[in-house]
Amino acid sequence: MSTIKHVAITGGTHGNELTGVHLLKYWREHPDEVARQSFSTELHLANPKANHLNRRYVDQDLNRQFGLNDLNNHELCGYEQNRAKALNALLGPKEDPRVDFVIDMHTTTANMGMSLIFNTDDPMVVGMAFYVQQKMPHATLFYDPNERLDDNFLTSLGRYNGFLIEVGPIPQGLLRADVYLQTREAVQHCLDFLELWNQKAVPELPSEREGYRFLEKVQLPENEAGELTAMLHPDLQDQDYQEIAPGDPFFMTLSGETIPYPGTTPVYGAFINEAAYYDAHVGLSLMEKITIPYRR
Amino acid sequence: MSTIKHVAITGGTHGNELTGVHLLKYWREHPDEVARQSFSTELHLANPKANHLNRRYVDQDLNRQFGLNDLNNHELCGYEQNRAKALNALLGPKEDPRVDFVIDMHTTTANMGMSLIFNTDDPMVVGMAFYVQQKMPHATLFYDPNERLDDNFLTSLGRYNGFLIEVGPIPQGLLRADVYLQTREAVQHCLDFLELWNQKAVPELPSEREGYRFLEKVQLPENEAGELTAMLHPDLQDQDYQEIAPGDPFFMTLSGETIPYPGTTPVYGAFINEAAYYDAHVGLSLMEKITIPYRR
Structure with missing residues (x-):
């Protein structure tokens, strides 16, 4: 050891x-x-x-x-x-x-x-x-x-x-x-x-605990000039580690229209609207809920 | 007009x-x-x-x-x-x-x-x-x-x-x-x-409304080297436009001790822990509650 x-x-x-x-x-x-x-x-x-x-x-x-x-x-x-x-x-x-x-x-x-x-x-x-x-x-x-x-x-x-x-x-x-x-x-x-x-x-x-495993980062929508065209949807803001189901509000365009989550299975958000990732137009991380074992 | x-x-x-x-x-x-x-x-x-x-x-x-x-x-x-x-x-x-x-x-x-x-x-x-x-x-x-x-x-x-x-x-x-x-x-x-x-x-x-009038900015405590020695007290964090009475928790030292508000009359806070004022070690603005008249 x-x-x-x-x-x-x-x-x-x-x-x-x-x-x-x-x-x-x-x-x-x-x-x-x-x-x-x-x-x-x-x-x-x-x-x-x-x-x-x-x-x-x-x-x-x-x-x-x-x-x-x-x-x-x-x-x-x-x-x-x-x-x-x-x-x-x-x-x-x-x-x-x-x-x-x-x-x-x-x-x-x-x-x-x-x-x-x-x-x-x-x-x-x-x-x-x-x-x-x-x-x-x-x-x-x-x-x-x-x-x-x-x-x-x-x-x-x-x-x-x-x-x-x-x-x-x-x-x-x-x-x-x-x-x-x-x-x-x-x-x-x-x-x-x-x-x-x-x-x-x-x-x-405990022999196991619930946790979240990183899957991928998601880009904010942008136009051909590389400018942001949408923000995180207000319903998603501050909802880190909450479930995002297919069709849930995901982005909101600058004119106020909702863009739903396009995925086909539920995921969980993290680093939702992290300022440090904004220059790369990263909106959030997607996570999966997992059981983490402790094998001493 | x-x-x-x-x-x-x-x-x-x-x-x-x-x-x-x-x-x-x-x-x-x-x-x-x-x-x-x-x-x-x-x-x-x-x-x-x-x-x-x-x-x-x-x-x-x-x-x-x-x-x-x-x-x-x-x-x-x-x-x-x-x-x-x-x-x-x-x-x-x-x-x-x-x-x-x-x-x-x-x-x-x-x-x-x-x-x-x-x-x-x-x-x-x-x-x-x-x-x-x-x-x-x-x-x-x-x-x-x-x-x-x-x-x-x-x-x-x-x-x-x-x-x-x-x-x-x-x-x-x-x-x-x-x-x-x-x-x-x-x-x-x-x-x-x-x-x-x-x-x-x-x-x-309305002929008048309640508002707040700017009084002064308050510096965060610092040592002789100009380094911060205290933060806004957690009880004051996010409490913009709430009353701060004499003796109320005001700052918290880096070791966790409370420094009370030293003023002798109640005031109201604004720009509490504004990040943009941090390089100048400004902790908040003090305001007074006033009645603002509308004289059309």
């Missing part, structure tokens, strides 16, 4: 998500809160330049730059592509990382509450998700499986992978105390879980 | 407030919706470059650059300072404007619902506010008096001043159908009112 020796907590991976940035500042002054007996905890502001500019990124979304091939491709030399290589040198290298586990703090403008995003069915990671949800029952499990070496998220730098905490809704570029407090609490539970894991003292957890 | 011949509808004065930007696009393709018998309507994207960059502004907040002295000061040559001069040439000149009235569309990340912001007690402008509120009773009257020539808002370019429609909450950089539809409706009522005004057919309006 894996033993965790080094944990990295990261924030500001997206520079205008200030919750994690300010938690890092707070913990630098109060390191006892993130210290545990059995492992060391380090704190890293992932994208200081984007944070300074109050932008999601300078050249590219940093949280898509951590695939092994991209890390080793020195023709990719945008700001975040270099920053990913620097973080790989600091926490990795990805093939044989120094850091065992990465907890990355994010926020969303969508009404996703506290979403626990993980990319592996590794029992330690699934156990952490179940443990945090036991402590914070309103949290939602968001499963997006990827092979660690191919995975392009920052969390995939950890030897035993990582865990992404995504809280919303909150506009970009500010702090909300409720979001700050929830994120702070969730990180505490993650660290507690890793401590219990190392001590082989993880408490009883 | 003033007669309105030329009306300008402006949006994207803040480049990342997309509601107005997309309404302008829509009306360009559907000009009948903003056409009225007794005046011409023109549509202007106020800050195209900031909109292209999906930022509030390039160099300065455009909606603070329209004071007469600043318009005539050619040492002020930042991007928005020049853009203000160009808009002054297009709509003004401020001392003797071509355009009679300016309707400027904004959004806020604060929970201000539909706020009708006006800077004058001119009966036409107050009448418009009362008329829109009669049609949309949830709208709030936000009064911030300024002399037109000194006033630094875009709306002050209009010969008979202008009217600012501010709708929230909405994150920066996206469209919400509900906010879009509300703004679209409010602009229709403004245009209808101007048409009735020209025809001397304004319907019966």
Whole structure:
């Protein structure tokens, strides 16, 4: 069984998500809160330049730059592509990382509450998700499986992978105390879980839980000039993790006409009207409801 | 009595407030919706470059650059300072404007619902506010008096001043159908009112209405290094236009301690946790509740 020796907590991976940035500042002054007996905890502001500019990124979304091939491709030399290589040198290298586990703090403008995003069915990671949800029952499990070496998220730098905490809704570029407090609490539970894991003292957890698995992103309608012609339908706004049935209101044109969901089977929405995806005209993610097993 | 011949509808004065930007696009393709018998309507994207960059502004907040002295000061040559001069040439000149009235569309990340912001007690402008509120009773009257020539808002370019429609909450950089539809409706009522005004057919309006008058902006607490040390208190978040009494929870430090409101008389909050004011560490505006008379 894996033993965790080094944990990295990261924030500001997206520079205008200030919750994690300010938690890092707070913990630098109060390191006892993130210290545990059995492992060391380090704190890293992932994208200081984007944070300074109050932008999601300078050249590219940093949280898509951590695939092994991209890390080793020195023709990719945008700001975040270099920053990913620097973080790989600091926490990795990805093939044989120094850091065992990465907890990355994010926020969303969508009404996703506290979403626990993980990319592996590794029992330690699934156990952490179940443990945090036991402590914070309103949290939602968001499963997006990827092979660690191919995975392009920052969390995939950890030897035993990582865990992404995504809280919303909150506009970009500010702090909300409720979001700050929830994120702070969730990180505490993650660290507690890793401590219990190392001590082989993880408490009883359910054998399975309901969650959502990422299917695909959906584009907003646009005209031939590439301009938006419709928005998310108001009936869908803020309805993250609710069922979308065939024929349900999906988009609304700028003149106010409803466009129904064209799919043939029910799905569930997430990242509904996420501002960060707007420049690419992505309207939402479609998810399927699944049962997630915990195989200790 | 003033007669309105030329009306300008402006949006994207803040480049990342997309509601107005997309309404302008829509009306360009559907000009009948903003056409009225007794005046011409023109549509202007106020800050195209900031909109292209999906930022509030390039160099300065455009909606603070329209004071007469600043318009005539050619040492002020930042991007928005020049853009203000160009808009002054297009709509003004401020001392003797071509355009009679300016309707400027904004959004806020604060929970201000539909706020009708006006800077004058001119009966036409107050009448418009009362008329829109009669049609949309949830709208709030936000009064911030300024002399037109000194006033630094875009709306002050209009010969008979202008009217600012501010709708929230909405994150920066996206469209919400509900906010879009509300703004679209409010602009229709403004245009209808101007048409009735020209025809001397304004319907019966109340002789007074409750509203809020701007008092001052309040800074968030910071340390000697200029870093935030506290956030808006969660009890105050989203409580725009609610009373704040002496001793009420006001800020919350990063460690979770409550800082009470230090004032000695009750006030009302607005622009509570507005993301656009965060770089200047402004936490909210304080308002007083007032009775606004309509003296036709």
